[in-house]
Amino acid sequence: MNFKATSTGWTIVLTGALALGLSFAPLPESLRPIPRLRQEGPVAPRLAALLLPRVLTGSPATAPPQDVLTAAPLAAPGTPDALPPEEEDEAPEPEEAEAPTVMAPPSDLEGLGALTRARALSLESLRERVASQHVDIELGCRRPGPSGCEEHGLVPFFQSLSALREDTRRTPVRVVHLGDSLIASDHITDVIRDRLQERHGSGGKGLLYIDRPTGAGRTVRAGTASEGWQITRIIDRNYPKERLGFTGVAFASTGQGSPSARFPAEGARTAELFFQTQPQGGTVMFSADGKPLQRLLTHFESPQMAFARVALPEGTQTLSLHTSGKVELHGVSMESGQPGIVYDTVGLPGATAEVFLRAKREAFRAQLRHRKPSLVVLMVGGNEAFYLSRDRTKPADIRASAVELVKWVRESVPDSACLVMSPLDAAVRTMGGELVPRRGTQEVGRILREVARDGGCAFWDSLAAMGGEGAAIRWLPLKLLNEDLVHPRARGSDLMGHLFDFALQRAYARQHPQRLQVEDPAGLLDSGASLRSTFARLRALEDAKEGEPLDIVQLGASDRPLPGFPLAVQGALAKRFGASGPGVTYDTLETPGATAFTLNGQALETLEARLAPRKPQLLVFRYGALEAGEPSLDPEALTQAYTAAISRLRAATGAECLLIGPPDSLQQDTQGRWTEAPALSQVLSTLPGVARDAGCAYWSARAAMGGERSMLRWQRAVPALGDGAQLTPEGAERLAGTFVKELLAGYDASKATSAEAGQARVQTKGALPVPAAPTAHAAEGG
Helix, strand or coil: CCHHHHHHHHHHHHHHHHHHHHHHCCCCHHHCCCHHHHCCCCCHHHHHHHHCCHHHHCCCCCCCCCCCCCCCCCCCCCCCCCCCCCCCCCCCCHHHHCCCCCCCCHHHHCCCCHHHHHHHHHHHHHHHHHCCCCCCCECCEEEEECCEEEEECCHHHHHHHHHHHCCCCCCCEEEEEEECCCCCCCCCHHHHHHHHHHHHCECCCEEEECCCCCCCCCCCCECEECCCCEEEECCCCCCCCCCCCCCCEEEEEECCCCCEEEEECCCCCEEEEEEECECCECEEEEEECCEEEEEEECECCCCCEEEEEEECCCCCCEEEEEEECEEEEEEEEEECCCCCEEEEEEECCCCCHHHHCCCCHHHHHHHHHHHCEEEEEEECCHHHHHHHHCCCCCHHHHHHHHHHHHHHHHHHCCCCEEEEECCCCCEEECCCCCEEECCCHHHHHHHHHHHHHHHCCEEECHHHHHCCCCHHHHHHHHCCECCCCCCECHHHHHHHHHHHHHHHHHHHHHHCCCCCCCCCCCCEECHHHHCHHHHHHHHHHHHHCCCCCEEEEEEEECCCCCCCHHHHHHHHHHHHHCCCCCCEEEEEEEECCCCHHHCCHHHHHHHHHHHCCCCCCEEEEECCCCHHHCCCCCHHHHHHHHHHHHHHHHHHHCCEEEEEECCCCEEECCCCCEEECCCHHHHHHHHHHHHHHHCCEEEEHHHHHCCCCHHHHHHHCCCCCECCCCECHHHHHHHHHHHHHHHHHHHHHHHHHHHHHHHHHHHHCCCCCCCCCCCHHHHHHC
16 A cells, blocks of 8 residues: 555545635634635535536636735735736737727817827727726815815816916926835836826926835836945835835945946936935935036935935936945936926835835925925725735724825825825635635725825725726736736736826816817728728729829918928828839928918919819818917808818819818917917817818817817927927927828728628628528527
8 A cells, every 4th residue: 555645645635624614614704715615505516616627517717726825915014015027028918909999088088199099098998898997086175164175185286287288387297106016117107197298298207216126127217226225115124214205215325336326317407316414425426428417415414305406408318326425315306397297106015004104204294395296196005905804904003004194295295185096906816726806905995085085185996996896806817917916917007097097187177177168089080981092092002012103282371381291291101102103192282371261263273273284182181270370260251161172172183182170279378378379269160070061081180289288288398399389390290190190090990891891792792591580489499
């Protein structure tokens, strides 16, 4: 007899029996190995599902069990939760390339460019597939009054955004986002930052660590440090008491050697160093692209938080810091010096509210006040929920720490808005391999909602937005969640950032509606019918690289040019379909002062004479920019004049037509502030109807720029893309890229439609007669 095999067998049997017994015992859920055995209903089917192969029970397969329980973000209190490995390929998942199947309200997409809109709609499709939800922000009340709430929780932030929109603010609008490992690699927050900066303008990268404070994760929110630094963190087991601020990490040189660090500085015009003074403090040399700028002395009698700002030369690519002696650095903020959004991400693996309270209160206050944020976001709770699920903490302790952290924020920056997020859903794997929701997440979310309400902060239920309890289990097989069952993967994080961005935008739009209440549709409209012959000519060129060339002529006003636009369009189309002979040509016939009203009489006859012999296949009409500046514009007269001119030129050439709406157009008022051109809304409302009545496709340049007051953001970009009234060559080239992308999207869609129609014709050709449908009784009988 093989005694070793027998003893092993008995061990397995006894272990299984013990697991079954404990699962039925009246124990806390966290101690039962197989919780589902205690569910209501017959026990036999659940035992069969557990013990028999799934092919015998007919149950669907689940994700393979892991060797160990991986839901725990921390090994012990005070140690950081392990960051999951980053995906090697950060490219969008395959669904990014799919045509979106859902739409979003125009207000949700307001201010977003064409590429970002496409990505947002792709994430909307993903949201529907995984049953995630749009959840409104609970605004709360930061200033109650005798008759109710006098000021809701996000008023300071929304007022700052409106000041950017109205061109009355000359300083950045800063957001400080404190959180745990979910944002330590700038996941979730990267989408929020990009969307806010695209909607309201960019003020720069914001606060960066000296280097990545952990051994894993992305480096996008940090510089690159040399050897020789000593790192201390409030997440460490032996954390430095009464020393660090909200940044939570210090990089110190000991006086041995000369540690250094460098930071990408594209677009930045100022760099501000966060550091600690000390009695034996050394020096820090700032250099821009290797050229010394300024030497900073950190020596001071008493240690305290300090800040030093340095102006960077225009065009600086790299900022370098070289140290000498003992210095302690906490971070560098890189800003453009322009009004816009600066979004600081401070994500510490293992962070809880209690961890942020390990900072020195005076240092926390000094750093936060110096940032002057319009909004502070608190995103903790995940690690608290883990501790609660393991009975390592109590709800009262979680509440007390959260209350104190909100109090620190409100007292440090009383004029700032604050917002608290609930923890995301997570899962655990039982000894039986079953995935179950992590206990404690909902309870922590309820605690944080109450803390936000009582503390005068807004609240966003990210658990409900993710899809509620059990969402993590649904996300895992879709590769939206890491195998640790806690951290979303890149695509899942993008979805959470997208959901919060839409929630924030909806709350803002309700409080601050658009100045121009006008529909300005994005994308190429009605291209399938209006550009059928143009697309057919392109397809012939693409398939055979031969045949008839495609001749495109653009008409418009030369004193409102899009410098570089025709050349950029010509180059992009020629790259795919070839240049002239056969290929694609894109020329312009633009005249000074031309408007839709001047397209009559001698001017129209001259155009007819020039176009008729050439016989272009597509006419691109680009009028409307000058008309938008006319305070007394008559929309009905514009419609009649424009439609008549288009019809006459089409009759003379036999060409198809496409109307390009004007770019966003601003004028300066008597106080030097930029405001919308007086007739812009009338022009934007009129041109889509003109295109429809004339049988033309339509494309809005303003919508492609990002909609309302996008010109303001474009002129603040680096390099400048506009000057308020018109685009720079760089801006025109960018706009041309969007135009070609959306034109070709319409072309590719028409190809797909033609292919489907052809396949349907082949399938139905010579088809047999279809038999009559069976009766209901026959269908049921199978």
